[in-house]
Amino acid sequence: xxxxVLPLAAxxxxxLWLLAAQASLPLAQWPxxxxxxxxxxxxxxxxxxxxxxxxxxxxxxxxxxxxxxxxMQAVLRNPLADPTTLGTAAGAQLAIVAATVLxxxxxxxxxxxxxxxxxxxxxxxxxxxxxxxxxxxxxxxxAGMLVGMTASALATALTLAEGHYLLSLVxxxxxxxxxxDWHPAATLALALIPAxxxxxxxxxxxxxxxxxxxxARGLGLSAAPLRLSALALAVGLSALVSAELGLIGFIGLAxxxxxxGLGARGLxxxxxxxxxxxxxxxxxxxxxxxxxxxxxxxxxxxxxLTGLIGGPLLLWLLPQMQAHVPPGAETGTAQSTxxxxxxxxxxxxxxxxxxVAMLTLFAGRGPAGWGVIPPELRESFLPLRATAxxxxxxxxxxxxxxxxxxxxxxANPMAAPEVLGVTGGAALGYAATVFVHxxxxxxxxxxxxGLGASLTLAGLAAFALRRDIAPxxxxxxxxxxxxxxxxxxxxxxxxxxxRAWVVLGWLxxxxxxxxxxxxxxxxxxxxxxxxxxxxxxxxxxxxPLGPDVARALGLPVARLRLGLIxxxxxxTGAATILVGPxxxxxxxxxxxxxxxxxxxxxxxxxxxxxxxxxxxxxxAFAARTLGSPYDLPLGLCATLIGGPWLFILLLGKGRA
Amino acid sequence: xxxxTLEAVTLEVPGRRLIARLxxxxxxxxxxxxxxxxxxxxxxxxxxxxxxxxxxxxQITHLGRPLTAWPARDLARALAYLPQxxxxxxxxxxxxxxxxxxxxxxxxxxxxxPEDHAAIAMAIARCGLAGLEERLVDTLSGGERQRGWIxxxxxxxxxxxxxxxxxxxxxxxxxxxxxxxxxxMCRETGLSAVIVLHDVxxxxxxxxxVVALVSGQRVLEGPIADLMTPAALARVYDLPMNVTTHxxxxxxxxx
Numbered sequence: 001x002x003x004x005v006l007p008l009a010a011x012x013x014x015x016l017w018l019l020a021a022q023a024s025l026p027l028a029q030w031p032x033x034x035x036x037x038x039x040x041x042x043x044x045x046x047x048x049x050x051x052x053x054x055x056x057x058x059x060x061x062x063x064x065x066x067x068x069x070x071x072m073q074a075v076l077r078n079p080l081a082d083p084t085t086l087g088t089a090a091g092a093q094l095a096i097v098a099a100t101v102l103x104x105x106x107x108x109x110x111x112x113x114x115x116x117x118x119x120x121x122x123x124x125x126x127x128x129x130x131x132x133x134x135x136x137x138x139x140x141x142x143a144g145m146l147v148g149m150t151a152s153a154l155a156t157a158l159t160l161a162e163g164h165y166l167l168s169l170v171x172x173x174x175x176x177x178x179x180x181d182w183h184p185a186a187t188l189a190l191a192l193i194p195a196x197x198x199x200x201x202x203x204x205x206x207x208x209x210x211x212x213x214x215x216a217r218g219l220g221l222s223a224a225p226l227r228l229s230a231l232a233l234a235v236g237l238s239a240l241v242s243a244e245l246g247l248i249g250f251i252g253l254a255x256x257x258x259x260x261g262l263g264a265r266g267l268x269x270x271x272x273x274x275x276x277x278x279x280x281x282x283x284x285x286x287x288x289x290x291x292x293x294x295x296x297x298x299x300x301x302x303x304x305l306t307g308l309i310g311g312p313l314l315l316w317l318l319p320q321m322q323a324h325v326p327p328g329a330e331t332g333t334a335q336s337t338x339x340x341x342x343x344x345x346x347x348x349x350x351x352x353x354x355x356v357a358m359l360t361l362f363a364g365r366g367p368a369g370w371g372v373i374p375p376e377l378r379e380s381f382l383p384l385r386a387t388a389x390x391x392x393x394x395x396x397x398x399x400x401x402x403x404x405x406x407x408x409x410x411a412n413p414m415a416a417p418e419v420l421g422v423t424g425g426a427a428l429g430y431a432a433t434v435f436v437h438x439x440x441x442x443x444x445x446x447x448x449x450g451l452g453a454s455l456t457l458a459g460l461a462a463f464a465l466r467r468d469i470a471p472x473x474x475x476x477x478x479x480x481x482x483x484x485x486x487x488x489x490x491x492x493x494x495x496x497x498x499r500a501w502v503v504l505g506w507l508x509x510x511x512x513x514x515x516x517x518x519x520x521x522x523x524x525x526x527x528x529x530x531x532x533x534x535x536x537x538x539x540x541x542x543x544p545l546g547p548d549v550a551r552a553l554g555l556p557v558a559r560l561r562l563g564l565i566x567x568x569x570x571x572t573g574a575a576t577i578l579v580g581p582x583x584x585x586x587x588x589x590x591x592x593x594x595x596x597x598x599x600x601x602x603x604x605x606x607x608x609x610x611x612x613x614x615x616x617x618x619x620a621f622a623a624r625t626l627g628s629p630y631d632l633p634l635g636l637c638a639t640l641i642g643g644p645w646l647f648i649l650l651l652g653k654g655r656a
Numbered sequence: 657x658x659x660x661t662l663e664a665v666t667l668e669v670p671g672r673r674l675i676a677r678l679x680x681x682x683x684x685x686x687x688x689x690x691x692x693x694x695x696x697x698x699x700x701x702x703x704x705x706x707x708x709x710x711x712x713x714x715q716i717t718h719l720g721r722p723l724t725a726w727p728a729r730d731l732a733r734a735l736a737y738l739p740q741x742x743x744x745x746x747x748x749x750x751x752x753x754x755x756x757x758x759x760x761x762x763x764x765x766x767x768x769x770p771e772d773h774a775a776i777a778m779a780i781a782r783c784g785l786a787g788l789e790e791r792l793v794d795t796l797s798g799g800e801r802q803r804g805w806i807x808x809x810x811x812x813x814x815x816x817x818x819x820x821x822x823x824x825x826x827x828x829x830x831x832x833x834x835x836x837x838x839x840x841m842c843r844e845t846g847l848s849a850v851i852v853l854h855d856v857x858x859x860x861x862x863x864x865x866v867v868a869l870v871s872g873q874r875v876l877e878g879p880i881a882d883l884m885t886p887a888a889l890a891r892v893y894d895l896p897m898n899v900t901t902h903x904x905x906x907x908x909x910x911x
Contacts, residue, residue, distance in 0.1 A: 338747050338792065411743075538764050542756055544746065548739040551708055553812070554732030554760040599747030 002262050006273075006280055013284040020290035021051050051290070053179040058286040058302070059279045060188035061177070061244070062251055064237045066278020067195060069252025070259070070271050071234035074206045075227050076130070079260075080141045082252035083119075083238035087147035089249065091122020092242035094151040101158045111243035119239035122147050123231070129647070143647065145419075149584055150643035153636045176301040177245060177286050184244045191240050195233065196275070202230050203268040210267060248303040249486075251278045282306065300491050312484065339597030346603055349596075349610040356614060357393060360621040361385055383516070391514040392620035392634065393613040394522035396585050398575035400612020401529045402568035403586030404593070404605040409564050411544035413594075416587035417453075417572035420478035424485025425456025426576040431492055431503045442518065446577040453573035454566065456481055461565050506580050514579065525574050526609070532567065533605040539564075540601035580635055585612050588642040615642050657720050659684040659816060659848050660705055665714035667700060667872075674700045675711070675872040682850065684816075686864035687842050690852045691883065693893060697872040698852045699740060699820050705850060706737035706818045718816075732760035736809035740820040740852075742801065744794055750804050751789035754779055757811030779810035783837060799830030806837065817841070817849040824854065831855075835862040856908050860884050868892045884908060 025043045069082040083089045095118020099106040126147050130140040205226050209216045216223050255278035264273040285305045293299045339345050363372050406415040429452020433440050492500050542550050550557050593607035619638035623631055660682040667675040674697050690698040703709040707723045716723045758772045783803040823831040839862045841847050853859045866883045868876035875891055884906040889897040896911040
């Protein structure tokens with residue numbers, strides 16, 4: 001049964017492709033194809049120079065991405081590694097966007113060198129951190145996602161600064177497979193053959209390496225050059241696909257997981273099956289889109305769909321998959337110093353927050369340049385600014401607070417509303433409301449986003465919390481939901497529907513459109529969350545010790561988990577409704593709190609709350625001033641401020 | 657009244673029957689060893705006794721009351737359970753860990769009263785941890801950390817302690833220390849303890865009674881002396897063993 005999955009899927013893909021090809025040129029006329037471009041008519045050209053190379057490109061690119069992901073997972077012994085989660089693809093994307101906007105002459109040598117540079121730098125950054133933390137999978141994924149987020153934020157900032165490039169880049173981001181000749185297919189094929197040969201050579205050394213660096217050294221293999229060469233190969237393959245086709249996420253993560261799920265035990269088999277799985281997956285996705293377009297549907301970029309297929313598939317495979325984490329690999333993350341006087345640090349944080357809020361309220365950049373707001377403008381400007389600052393701070397506090405609660409609940413430093421797909425669900429709910437409701441008001445949008453967030457959390461709870469939460473498993477489920485949401489949203493973007501721009505405007509996040517009443521509501525909610533977190537301190541202290549201990553102490557574990565998850569979902573939903581799914585404040589703030597030595601539940605949650613508010617106030621200030629007179633997206637600024645800071649902190653802590 | 661009564665208790669997971677129609681009575685006021693080979697179901701049985709897992713069928717009563725009829729916090733006041741692997745207690749001081757044991761008495765919001773502080777101080781003192789209260793749990797030695805968790809169980813005020821291989825990661829000095837502590841506790845204050853153990857000699861030295869499992873079935877239940885015969889040991893471990901006596905203690909050695 002399992003063995004038949006890949007061939008059956010391949011057959012289905014071929015059938016769908018034929019169906020689409022048939023629509024542009026009936027099958028009966030195929031034998032008459034002249035096979036020489038200058039003697040062909042338009043439908044014949046479309047078939048031989050468009051659809052046929054596109055099918056081949058899909059297969060080749062899928063195989064390359066699958067191989068790249070399998071290699072990365074083997075080198076890092078990390079089932080979560082892939083070009084998307086390690087920041088490789090985002091790095092390549094940033095390099096190409098930056099070169100397009102700032103220095104188009106760099107493309108003289110083609111896309112590949114530029115993409116390779118970006119991919120290499122991003123991966124190297126992640127690896128520097130990974131090496132310091134003993135290649136602990138969760139930390140590596142965290143670092144990779146941070147680098148990826150920051151790179152994407154930079155890329156978006158660049159595109160927004162040069163507005164007219166936007167459309168082409170939206171399509172580029174989504175990974176369009178559209179072809180007009182056979183050159184990309186030939187390039188990819190020429191790359192795939194040596195890549196397969198190289199991985200065959202690397203298979204056995206990598207198998208030895210899977211015993212761990214010490215075990216490998218005992219068998220006479222030195223780990224560093226092997227890791228470097230395998231990783232370089234994987235990065236190169238991913239950059240090649242990025243350069244030719246754009247960002248096609250998730251294939252590199254899904255293909256090895258599918259290979260494992262189909263029972264490919266052992267590394268050499270997995271290195272063989274993963275490219276096959278990747279090829280079939282991408283080809284199936286592309287054929288589906290072709291049929292959809294042939295039936296009169298929208299013409300969507302394929303990258304937007306890979307998440308649609310890959311996400312649910314991964315969710316389905318997860319229970320069968322043992323997401324193994326090498327024992328002891330995560331100990332590095334548990335080492336934290338504890339502040340001697342947490343009360344003083346929290347007071348200091350609160351003071352900093354108030355000062356920054358006041359400063360950004362009165363100072364800023366106006367038409368006359370930097371300065372304090374002049375007295376005659378105060379009456380008209382201050383209420384607007386105060387509302388925006390209050391909304392931003394409250395949203396940051398809500399996101400950070402729910403991130404802190406989720407981290408205590410799961411004892412997983414990677415848990416955050418963004419990582420667990422909650423903001424993705426909220427975004428889907430918002431988009432659905434925009435499209436279903438003829439004229440949605442604030443309340444309808446709020447309800448839609450809140451419902452999306454709660455449904456996502458409930459699904460995740462049903463899926464992952466049924467048993468004890470294995471961090472890697474929960475993370476993969478969250479990533480799958482996030483990728484699913486992202487792909488639906490980019491499909492909406494690429495559809496060119498006018499309503500898509502409403503969603504895009506909200507996605508970027510902006511505090512300036514918030515009404516005073518909404519800002520007050522958010523602030524009240526944030527204060528309520530703070531009160532609850534103070535009251536729940538004892539639960540939040542026991543829960544990280546695991547369900548066994550919690551149950552032995554008489555905690556109603558199941559109900560408590562559900563309640564806290566709903567609380568986090570509501571808080572996240574409330575924040576995202578008004579200011580968009582702000583990126584990674586819910587992940588960053590608790591980490592920053594921990595790095596300040598605030599570890600006990602009450603100082604930890606309170607400090608996360610304060611830092612979240614602070615981050616968002618700073619982000620709102622940056623969003624208002626950097627692109628003056630236009631507002632930059634709020635979420636983007638938050639990522640740009642917090643991402644590098646967190647990265648440096650992780651780097652500085654060093655080996656445990 | 658019996659400590660635990662099991663009637664036809666069965667636990668199945670998909671494809672496997674871990675505990676098969678087990679009838680068993682455990683007595684209060686003594687240290688009972690749970691013995692068996694790897695995979696024989698002893699940890700599973702302990703989880704069933706602690707209420708961590710519910711049996712597929714059959715009934716378990718504690719002090720004459722079915723486990724399912726105990727409210728969670730009442731059960732936690734009566735039963736304390738120590739899992740086989742104690743979780744890392746990130747950034748927690750020893751005193752704070754022991755304080756968690758008062759949760760069943762004070763809940764999420766109740767303030768700690770003088771008797772809570774007295775119970776905490778007593779538990780720390782009994783476990784010989786005085787002076788280490790301000791140390792971070794993760795920086796303690798293996799033996800100290802294990803005793804810290806046992807102190808948390810004592811602070812819980814439970815009359816029954818359930819311990820899953822509490823000495824598997826300890827050196828012999830710490831093994832004697834931890835088991836001696838449990839034994840003293842039961843002798844002096846009338847507590848009951850059920851301990852999963854791998855080492856039959858440690859069981860013989862520190863336990864009063866024994867339950868031996870083979871493939872989820874009980875093969876032996878009685879005073880610990882019943883286990884220390886070549887025939888009984890061969891039945892439990894499927895391995896020929898010699899039993900000798902030295903200075904009043906019985907020892908088993910592989911033949």
